[in-house]
Amino acid sequence: MVHTSHLLTILFCGVAAACPAWAGASEMLGTEQRIFLVADDALAHGLEGKLDAEYAIVPSSAFEPQALVAHMAAGGDCVWIGPPDKLPSELWLGAFSCGAAPHEIRTAGDTPLPLDTYTFSKARAYGAYIRPPQEFPKHNIDEEARAELLPILTAYDRFGQPAGYPGVLMSYYAPSLVGKRFGGSQFYGFFFDAPAEAMEPAAWLSLLQSIGHRHTSGLQAGPFTAEYATVHAGERASVRLRVHNRRTASAAFEVHVLQRAPGGTQWIPIQTMRRVADGGGSIEAVCDFPIAGQEGLHDVRAEIWQDVTAQSGKPQLIDSRETGFIVVGNVIDTPNPMKLAGTNFNFDGQDAFYVGTHYYPSSVWIERTWRDFDSVRAAQDFAAMRRAGNRIVRIWVDPYLDEPALRAMDAAVYLAAENGIMLDVCVFHQWAGHLGFESPDGSFQQFTFNHAHDFNVYSFSLRNLDLQRTYVQTLARRWKNAGNVMFNLANETYVKAPDASQMDPEAQQWDGIPNEPGIRRDTLLYRRWADEMAKAIREVGGRQLVFPGYMFSLSDGGDTYLANENAPLMPWHGYFAAEDIAATTQYWDAACSKRPLLLEEFGNLGWNNPQTYDDAMHYSLAGGASAAMSYEWGVSVLAKEQAFEPMPLRRSLDQPDPRWFAPIVEYAQQNTSEQSVGLCPWPSGFGYGSIYHGTPFMADAARALWRMAQFGEYFARRIQPETAYALAPEADTNAIPSALETLKALWSQGAVFGVWRESAIETLPKTARFVICLGPLQEQSRLALEKCADKGLRVYAAGDTAWKTNPELPRIAFTPETARLLVRRVANGMLYILMGAAPEAVLELPGQRVDMGLMDYGMALMGEHGLLLAEGAGTIRAGGKLVVQTSAGRVVCASEDGRELQQTRRMRVVVTKPATLTFERPIQEALVYGEGQAEPLARFKPATPTELAVDDELAQYRMVLLFGDAALE
Numbered sequence: 001m002v003h004t005s006h007l008l009t010i011l012f013c014g015v016a017a018a019c020p021a022w023a024g025a026s027e028m029l030g031t032e033q034r035i036f037l038v039a040d041d042a043l044a045h046g047l048e049g050k051l052d053a054e055y056a057i058v059p060s061s062a063f064e065p066q067a068l069v070a071h072m073a074a075g076g077d078c079v080w081i082g083p084p085d086k087l088p089s090e091l092w093l094g095a096f097s098c099g100a101a102p103h104e105i106r107t108a109g110d111t112p113l114p115l116d117t118y119t120f121s122k123a124r125a126y127g128a129y130i131r132p133p134q135e136f137p138k139h140n141i142d143e144e145a146r147a148e149l150l151p152i153l154t155a156y157d158r159f160g161q162p163a164g165y166p167g168v169l170m171s172y173y174a175p176s177l178v179g180k181r182f183g184g185s186q187f188y189g190f191f192f193d194a195p196a197e198a199m200e201p202a203a204w205l206s207l208l209q210s211i212g213h214r215h216t217s218g219l220q221a222g223p224f225t226a227e228y229a230t231v232h233a234g235e236r237a238s239v240r241l242r243v244h245n246r247r248t249a250s251a252a253f254e255v256h257v258l259q260r261a262p263g264g265t266q267w268i269p270i271q272t273m274r275r276v277a278d279g280g281g282s283i284e285a286v287c288d289f290p291i292a293g294q295e296g297l298h299d300v301r302a303e304i305w306q307d308v309t310a311q312s313g314k315p316q317l318i319d320s321r322e323t324g325f326i327v328v329g330n331v332i333d334t335p336n337p338m339k340l341a342g343t344n345f346n347f348d349g350q351d352a353f354y355v356g357t358h359y360y361p362s363s364v365w366i367e368r369t370w371r372d373f374d375s376v377r378a379a380q381d382f383a384a385m386r387r388a389g390n391r392i393v394r395i396w397v398d399p400y401l402d403e404p405a406l407r408a409m410d411a412a413v414y415l416a417a418e419n420g421i422m423l424d425v426c427v428f429h430q431w432a433g434h435l436g437f438e439s440p441d442g443s444f445q446q447f448t449f450n451h452a453h454d455f456n457v458y459s460f461s462l463r464n465l466d467l468q469r470t471y472v473q474t475l476a477r478r479w480k481n482a483g484n485v486m487f488n489l490a491n492e493t494y495v496k497a498p499d500a501s502q503m504d505p506e507a508q509q510w511d512g513i514p515n516e517p518g519i520r521r522d523t524l525l526y527r528r529w530a531d532e533m534a535k536a537i538r539e540v541g542g543r544q545l546v547f548p549g550y551m552f553s554l555s556d557g558g559d560t561y562l563a564n565e566n567a568p569l570m571p572w573h574g575y576f577a578a579e580d581i582a583a584t585t586q587y588w589d590a591a592c593s594k595r596p597l598l599l600e601e602f603g604n605l606g607w608n609n610p611q612t613y614d615d616a617m618h619y620s621l622a623g624g625a626s627a628a629m630s631y632e633w634g635v636s637v638l639a640k641e642q643a644f645e646p647m648p649l650r651r652s653l654d655q656p657d658p659r660w661f662a663p664i665v666e667y668a669q670q671n672t673s674e675q676s677v678g679l680c681p682w683p684s685g686f687g688y689g690s691i692y693h694g695t696p697f698m699a700d701a702a703r704a705l706w707r708m709a710q711f712g713e714y715f716a717r718r719i720q721p722e723t724a725y726a727l728a729p730e731a732d733t734n735a736i737p738s739a740l741e742t743l744k745a746l747w748s749q750g751a752v753f754g755v756w757r758e759s760a761i762e763t764l765p766k767t768a769r770f771v772i773c774l775g776p777l778q779e780q781s782r783l784a785l786e787k788c789a790d791k792g793l794r795v796y797a798a799g800d801t802a803w804k805t806n807p808e809l810p811r812i813a814f815t816p817e818t819a820r821l822l823v824r825r826v827a828n829g830m831l832y833i834l835m836g837a838a839p840e841a842v843l844e845l846p847g848q849r850v851d852m853g854l855m856d857y858g859m860a861l862m863g864e865h866g867l868l869l870a871e872g873a874g875t876i877r878a879g880g881k882l883v884v885q886t887s888a889g890r891v892v893c894a895s896e897d898g899r900e901l902q903q904t905r906r907m908r909v910v911v912t913k914p915a916t917l918t919f920e921r922p923i924q925e926a927l928v929y930g931e932g933q934a935e936p937l938a939r940f941k942p943a944t945p946t947e948l949a950v951d952d953e954l955a956q957y958r959m960v961l962l963f964g965d966a967a968l969e
Contacts (some may be wrong), residue, residue, distance in 0.1 A: 037058060080187065094130070112169055138682050217306050236289060254273065257285075353626060383419055401437040460493055460495075470536075526548065549564070582620065607701075615856070615857075628705075632690070764788070832859065884919055905963050914950055925962045
């Protein structure tokens with residue numbers, strides 16, 4: 001690549017005086033640019049005069065960010081050795097601290113560099129990740145990088161678990177989208193506070209010389225992909241690698257392709273191919289080969305070898321990439337890890353409160369998820385999601401069901417099953433204007449799904465019903481033996497007064513649909529549509545759970561409960577204040593129908609928003625949810641291509657109709673333009689994600705879910721007849737705002753109550769003595785309650801607040817009065833969740849008083865024999881006895897042996913931040929556990945028997961503390 005002298009003048013202006021090594025940096029090697037080496041000052045000065053001429057050394061103290069950006073934007077290379085605090089944001093790279101203590105540093109298993117001869121010492125490290133300059137870059141408007149983040153080094157904590165990638169290669173294999181910058185540039189980052197502690201200067205010199213050989217070669221591996229993410233036994237596999245030549249002269253090289261079988265450790269050579277790439281050009285190497293019948297993930301490695309000098313006769317490894325595919329049977333056959341148990345989800349035989357997330361690995365959300373799918377990266381992701389405590393993961397179906405997309409989705413089903421994860425598969429959604437599938441004759445059938453002026457029928461369609469049936473049957477037929485799949489038929493539905501022009505003749509003739517317009521007609525049209533899709537799934541052998549999905553009930557878009565009344569579970573979404581997550585979850589409680597409620601989506605704009613995630617977890621638990629799923633995991637790979645169609649939601653700006661979903665019109669006004677492309681205008685994971693993008697490592701938001709997952713079995717829901725009930729009306733969205741305020745008023749009084757549905761009023765438990773109506777009732781319901789009133793039932797009509805002064809309404813006393821208390825019956829007792837903030841809070845619970853510091857929320861689970869679980873800040877006491885005191889943040893602790901916390905011999909403990917925990921009794925031993933591991937990662941005795949010092953590493957783990965004779969049991 002040739003660069004102009006003008007650019008070079010800009011590049012080096014103002015830095016030569018600070019560092020003599022820069023003085024000759026504008027000299028070219030042939031016609032290619034030199035490598036910027038930005039290094040810790042001590043290392044930089046120690047390397048002066050020892051590196052080949054292709055390096056221009058820049059001490060960190062003389063570093064100018066925009067000079068580096070200009071250099072790399074023009075295709076130059078950089079090696080960075082030192083702290084990452086001055087990284088320019090334009091590079092799409094960020095870094096986080098792996099911890100205060102030095103970490104063990106090892107070569108990453110899939111490193112693109114030959115590092116077998118290097119040994120690293122323990123050092124304080126930072127983990128690199130993909131970080132865009134802004135959280136929500138818009139496709140076709142803002143610049144988006146096309147690069148791969150490849151690990152070179154992995155840092156391990158003292159428990160032997162990976163904590164971050166302190167060494168990475170950011171390989172910009174193509175120019176950035178829109179900006180057309182960085183193409184061919186390679187950034188090698190080694191992020192240490194003190195690089196000389198991580199490796200001797202002589203070893204750094206050797207490593208830099210190895211990178212220099214790569215630079216001299218000018219060869220760069222581009223995308224390495226498998227033709228299909230899954231391959232059926234008996235088929236052949238095909239992989240392809242594109243190699244770029246950054247030099248002006250042509251280059252000869254070899255591509256070595258190797259394969260590693262599932263569970264194997266050895267790379268087996270498959271094929272060696274000679275290639276010649278023109279100067280400034282690129283060439284593909286395609287390898288097609290038979291596969292063994294062994295099921296599972298097959299890794300494939302492509303290595304580029306070249307005699308750099310063209311004289312030694314000894315080719316050396318220049319670059320490498322890994323991909324892979326999964327060998328599966330002709331039918332996807334996976335076990336079912338989950339069953340429904342009344343109001344609970346049950347995994348591995350355990351009723352519990354479960355957590356989940358959403359997975360769209362590509363940065364171009366829906367339409368590139370399955371086009372850029374990499375089975376090797378996805379395998380890492382699903383394993384990481386399970387380590388983070390997630391058991392339900394939601395994916396969205398590709399709009400076009402061709403074989404590449406279907407094979408990629410097959411891979412997701414397989415990998416999720418390997419990790420005991422249930423996939424919540426969302427079939428239809430609002431983003432795609434057209435859908436398509438392959439017909440038996442091999443032709444591709446495409447049809448309109450979201451019509452141009454159907455924004456009053458949103459996320460589903462009453463047209464082309466037969467084509468929709470065939471579309472969903474394509475999946476059902478393929479996955480009829482996939483036990484870890486359940487179908488969410490539509491994402492977020494809004495329906496308002498569809499007319500005959502928007503409905504197939506069949507839909508106009510459906511029985512059971514009211515003639516008069518209104519919420520009931522709208523909702524029942526949607527429910528009947530869902531029934532037809534479910535029937536289509538059953539017709540081709542699909543036996544999985546099927547449910548219609550969430551409706552925009554808070555925007556007068558239908559009654560979610562009525563829509564899902566016949567479904568096996570009740571879905572809800574919550575993108576609002578945490579207290580409203582609790583109130584709406586409680587309002588749509590499905591307990592009276594003995595079904596679990598799934599908070600299928602929650603989140604808030606802002607990447608890694610731990611407060612939002614932590615709030616939502618506590619409030620959804622308090623509101624009665626049986627599982628809660630965050631939006632979302634985050635971006636794993638950057639899209640190779642731009643989104644492939646204009647944004648369909650822009651059509652909502654044309655000829656607006658008063659029936660249309662008003663929020664989407666406002667959304668289109670604010671977030672779209674004539675330049676907008678794609679089903680969605682932005683990559684959602686950058687704005688909602690909970691991981692360090694491009695890595696499997698949890699950020700604080702994901703860790704908020706992980707903490708709650710550590711205690712899920714304590715929160716398994718139990719339903720029993722109550723004395724007081726709040727009664728939710730049917731098909732009346734106008735009643736919702738006042739209903740939510742009534743629920744919050746009940747919390748303010750610490751009321752103990754259940755929620756019942758008007759549609760189930762005939763089965764209202766006989767124990768009921770108080771009914772507080774959350775909205776106006778239908779005449780027959782009102783009459784039914786009047787009959788019960790003759791038997792002592794006190795009924796408070798909607799708006800009647802006299803219940804507030806009735807002393808017989810069951811309540812729990814608490815302080816401070818500004819807090820709110822929600823009560824959840826659980827398998828082994830009552831869970832009290834206090835919301836608010838105060839240095840000291842008190843719960844006057846039956847049989848025992850519990851004191852705690854209140855930091856946003858606190859919990860107390862009272863069992864038959866006393867306090868079994870507590871969460872709080874400061875000092876937690878039960879019955880006047882110290883349970884635990886934390887010096888910072890909150891602590892969650894639970895008894896593992898059924899004894900009350902003050903007497904338990906095995907206490908499970910998780911903290912929200914590093915702290916010193918103080919106990920009344922001496923700790924015999926502390927055990928440290930990884931997710932899903934039966935045996936502890938470590939055991940130790942605290943230095944002070946009654947204190948446990950939890951540093952930033954230990955704070956990432958679940959601990960079990962042994963008291964008394966527990967160590968002998």
